[in-house]
Amino acid sequence: MTENPFIAMFRDPARTAAYIDGPRRFTPGLEALHRMTAILLAERAGPQAHVLVLGAGGGLELAALAQAQPGWRFTGVDPAGPMLDLARQTMGADAARAELIEGTIEAAPAGPFDAATCLLTLHFLEREERTETLRRMRARMKPGAPLVVAHASFPQDEPARTRWLTRYAAFATSMGVDPAMAEQARAAVAATLPAIDPAGDEACLRDAGFGGIEQFYAAFTWRGWVACA
Template sequence: MKSSPLTSAEKFDTSRANEYGRQSRIALAGYDACQDLAACMLAASFGPASSAKILVVGAGGTAQEIIAMASLEPGWRFTAVDPSEPMLEAAKQQLEANHLLERTSLHLGRVEDLAADESYDAATLIGVFHHLDGDDAKRQIFQAIRAHLKPGAPLIVAGNQYAYASQPLLLAAWGQRWRQHGASPDEVKVKLGKILQGADPPHSEAAVQQLLHEAGFGDATRFFSSLFWSAWLTCKTG
């Protein structure tokens, strides 16, 4: 059974939030590199810009995208949005440890809950869209983000693509990744079972591009890939 947008928020409970930093770095080989490159891609798309307001959607957990961007660009400020209270609290702790709370506004809820007149110079959506059930929910979050972006503003999108069962070699390699970090064969089997049942990724890069186009974004440039995961930069059109 696939997850729905509601259960996607609910499943990121306190237990999952507490282990998110370690588990995400195992599940995504190159986790920190992806976050670092996302910051570099945004900075490159801006050119010389001393200040910017960045909307960070699904910021809960490690807050690593904010940490990476803030380190690169000391004049940027951030609005962090997440529907999971435990995940947002985990992010808050990371931001506090890195002395970034004064540069970050935290919002428990969804993008649609932000004030209608709030606009941003850029946005990130990292590790979120494959948890949303169906194309309509994915398209809706892209559209909600677009509504808060200035004309031509960049958006970083990152997450899993492909139907998991359609890529058996990648799925097997994913299992080996967990084994590489100490999981037993039975534990690997359980983890892969949860993956197959707990998310609904787009079935191809072309599907991601189509969803972005339908939501009012231009062609996306892929800048990172790791097994099922890819990251792109696109910009608001119109």
């Protein structure tokens, strides 16, 4: 089976070294997204919660959640070992509160976890695999535990699809990304990212068994939802 090209990209040490500032430049309101994620999880998860973080590489959300909730501990899973190394660096002293596992959702412990997140990750998966990944996350969560997901999710009909991808590149350029690099990213997303529209993403959550689904975040090509296991 051919590995997803985006996942393979994150195994490249050179790309990993340059990663840490990338999400902020391509994702509007990233720091606010992390703050909102912590708030939404804390609505149902207690001060000593054990949180599953799928797509934990880089450690940006791990660091933000750890700072927001000093009593939480984490299990982070990511298929790219170099990205997990970066996560340890990003978390600093808080890395002692996290178990980081190389692999996909199948590598995650059975739990049950008090909460879970999957940020900037599910858009790499085709719809069927996306739903199955969510189903396996839910199986590792306590009944009623909160899940927060956020990823690329935008209209897939034309000309709307092209319009939103143009805005995606324009935002990156406005954040200081070289225009040629922003265009290269736009073209790569357009050609290979298996994004689906927001209604389809909500359907994936329902099909995986989650309830109480609410959209809380919308920023150009990005959407975020909170749901309950």
